[in-house]
Amino acid sequence: MEYMLLLHVDESGWPKLSKAEQEQGMAAYRAYTEALKQAGVYKSGSQLGPSSSAKTIRLAGGGQQVLDGPYADAKEQVGGYYLIETPDLESAVSWAARCPTVGHGVVEVRQLVR
Amino acid sequence: MKYILLDYVNESGWPELTREEQAQWLGVYRAYMEAMQKAGVLKSSGGLQQTQTATTVRIRNDKTEVLDGPYADAKEQLGGFHIIDVPDLDAALSWAARSPTSLHGVVEVRPMHEGTFLTENILNYLKAR
Numbered sequence: 427m428e429y430m431l432l433l434h435v436d437e438s439g440w441p442k443l444s445k446a447e448q449e450q451g452m453a454a455y456r457a458y459t460e461a462l463k464q465a466g467v468y469k470s471g472s473q474l475g476p477s478s479s480a481k482t483i484r485l486a487g488g489g490q491q492v493l494d495g496p497y498a499d500a501k502e503q504v505g506g507y508y509l510i511e512t513p514d515l516e517s518a519v520s521w522a523a524r525c526p527t528v529g530h531g532v533v534e535v536r537q538l539v540r
Numbered sequence: 541m542k543y544i545l546l547d548y549v550n551e552s553g554w555p556e557l558t559r560e561e562q563a564q565w566l567g568v569y570r571a572y573m574e575a576m577q578k579a580g581v582l583k584s585s586g587g588l589q590q591t592q593t594a595t596t597v598r599i600r601n602d603k604t605e606v607l608d609g610p611y612a613d614a615k616e617q618l619g620g621f622h623i624i625d626v627p628d629l630d631a632a633l634s635w636a637a638r639s640p641t642s643l644h645g646v647v648e649v650r651p652m653h654e655g656t657f658l659t660e661n662i663l664n665y666l667k668a669r
Contacts, residue, residue, distance in 0.1 A: 430588060432618070434611045470584070474544065475651035481629070483636045483647045490637050497548045497648045498612050504546075504650075509586070515595065522597040523604050534611040535595040536618070539587035 428469065428511050428538040429518040434502035435531035437476055454526040462510060467521065471508035502531050509538075542583065542625050542652040543632040548616035549645035551590050568640045576624060576635060587620040616645050623652070 443451065462468035477496040484491055496503060508525070512518045515537065522533040554562070576582035591610040598605050610617060622639075626632050629651070636647040 428586070430586065430621075432611065472542075472544075473653040475653060477650070479651055481633060481636075481649045483633065483639070483642045483649070484645070485643050490642055492633060492637070496650075497546070497616070497646050498614050500612050502611070519595055519597060519606060522595075523599075523606070525597075528597050528599045528604065532596050532598045532611050535597065536588040536591075536610075537593055539589055539620075 427514060427518070428509060428540065429515070430536045430538060431508040431510065431518075431522050431525060432504055432534040432536065433506045433508075433525065433527040433531060434500070434534060435505040435527060436502050437505060439530065451526065458524060458526055459508075461524070462508065462521065467510045467512050467517075469509040469511055471506065473506040474504060477503040477505075505531070541628060541632075542623060543629070544650050544652055545622040545624065545632070545636050545639060546618060546648040546650065547620045547622075547639070547641040547645060548614075548648065549619040549641060550616050551619065553644065565640065572638060572640055573622070575638070576622065581624045581626050581631075581635065583623040583625050585620065585622040588618060591617045619645070 440448070459468065459471065462471075480494075480496040482493045482495065482497050484493075505527075510518060510521055512521065515535070518535050518537075522528065522535050525533050527533050557565070573582060573585060594608070594610040596607045596609065596611050619641075624632060624635055626635065629649070632649050636642065636649050639647045641647050
């Protein structure tokens with residue numbers, strides 16, 4: 427089964443970290459990605475540009491409207507994702523629990539339609 | 541440049557459609573994806589199961605919390621995504637504007653940073669110093 431791990435993070439926290447803390451954070455994500463790859467569950471993943479760089483497109487009053495900013499204005503923003511392939515939801519959730527994001531944000535696990 | 545198009549849709553609308561209407565929408569989405577494929581911009585895409593099947597995981601006070609349901613409880617829910625490779629944001633926006641989702645939901649366009657997580661942030665941080 428394929429699952430998407432959506433990483434919801436508070437973007438404003440990053441610039442407040444010291445350089446050493448940021449390096450530690452990067453290393454944690456590198457190690458996690460490496461662990462996913464070694465276990466053979468990693469399909470793809472990426473960090474996303476800041477939500478301030480997002481644009482949303484919708485139909486409004488008969489025409490399409492392009493607005494600056496993300497769709498949802500929540501406390502945390504989608505900052506990245508992983509696509510993984512695991513036998514079931516339980517193992518997907520246990521991988522999510524190992525993601526560094528759970529320490530400072532929220533990981534949402536969604537199964538893909540195939 | 542790679543961009544992700546995030547499709548936010550009202551899930552509750554789908555079961556209310558007739559079978560003919562559902563078939564029509566599926567055809568429209570197929571045509572959209574074929575157009576992106578022909579243009580050579582579509583890298584991957586996926587549909588997500590309904591948000592009632594979502595699980596969220598976080599650690600609070602040293603305890604791992606696993607909860608049923610999606611992170612955000614908004615009017616529309618993330619229902620799928622397309623990853624496209626196009627020259628610039630304008631091209632990404634024009635593909636987003638052709639998405640059937642923009643007719644009944646919202647398409648969010650976000651640039652992607654490939655490779656190591658947080659790398660880009662670190663670079664911006666160092667440049668600012």
